[in-house]
Amino acid sequence: MKTAASLLMETNDASQDAEAVFKRVFRTDYTQPGFAVMVLAAGTGSYELRHHMTVLKARLSELHTARWGEGLEYLSMGRFDQQNTTRLHLDGAPERSFLMLGYEPTRVRSDFHIADFTRCAHDLGMSPAEFLRQHNPMFSSGAEMLRQHLITLSDWHEDRSRIVVINNSMAAPDSFGSTHGVLHGASISCPDPTASRVINSTMMAPARFATCDPAMHVQQFLSTDAISGQILS
Numbered sequence: 001m002k003t004a005a006s007l008l009m010e011t012n013d014a015s016q017d018a019e020a021v022f023k024r025v026f027r028t029d030y031t032q033p034g035f036a037v038m039v040l041a042a043g044t045g046s047y048e049l050r051h052h053m054t055v056l057k058a059r060l061s062e063l064h065t066a067r068w069g070e071g072l073e074y075l076s077m078g079r080f081d082q083q084n085t086t087r088l089h090l091d092g093a094p095e096r097s098f099l100m101l102g103y104e105p106t107r108v109r110s111d112f113h114i115a116d117f118t119r120c121a122h123d124l125g126m127s128p129a130e131f132l133r134q135h136n137p138m139f140s141s142g143a144e145m146l147r148q149h150l151i152t153l154s155d156w157h158e159d160r161s162r163i164v165v166i167n168n169s170m171a172a173p174d175s176f177g178s179t180h181g182v183l184h185g186a187s188i189s190c191p192d193p194t195a196s197r198v199i200n201s202t203m204m205a206p207a208r209f210a211t212c213d214p215a216m217h218v219q220q221f222l223s224t225d226a227i228s229g230q231i232l233s
Contacts, residue, residue, distance in 0.1 A: 007033060015059045021036040054221070079221075088183040089137065102163050103158070110187065111187045112184070166182060167182055200221075
């Protein structure tokens with residue numbers, strides 16, 4: 001059984017570890033966790049972090065094309081300063097979608113949570129969509145059902161930049177290109193109004209679900225200093 005610590009990948013070049021990320025995230029069985037956390041070298045700043053994110057996305061798109069015949073395109077891009085606790089959830093997106101988050105160094109401590117709801121649904125003989133309809137994890141009863149399928153990361157190198165890639169999918173298991181998604185959330189016990197906790201957020205999906213992948217928005221994402229807003233949505 002994987003420990004929480006063993007799920008962290010330390011890297012100096014995110015693109016070099018794309019195949020390992022792809023294996024963990026774009027899973028077609030339950031031997032992989034459905035997410036990957038990459039801890040970048042000490043001193044990696046915001047611009048370099050976002051560069052790593054876009055290069056990693058391009059490499060994951062190539063691997064997705066090789067596996068399913070279509071690349072990945074951006075659905076949204078944004079930067080947020082967030083210190084709110086969030087319950088386990090899927091982000092709003094197509095049934096096949098993948099979230100990439102770039103966490104900048106912060107002194108605000110948090111616990112990061114992943115729940116393997118598709119495995120739980122499978123064990124109950126339900127589809128992922130049925131499970132979420134009947135056992136909404138935003139309520140205590142639904143969250144309790146996921147307790148045995150929960151991974152919590154604490155003290156996960158918050159003094160360094162990190163990239164988290166999450167399978168945000170809920171497609172029917174027998175549909176084309178389906179992979180097994182997970183829920184994510186975070187708990188922050190002591191928000192600090194004098195500190196920042198900046199998250200660079202991008203959502204991607206197979207080309208059939210996307211309308212565009214404009215280079216100008218990617219360039220804006222790479223160069224902007226603005227936070228608390230969407231660049232592409």
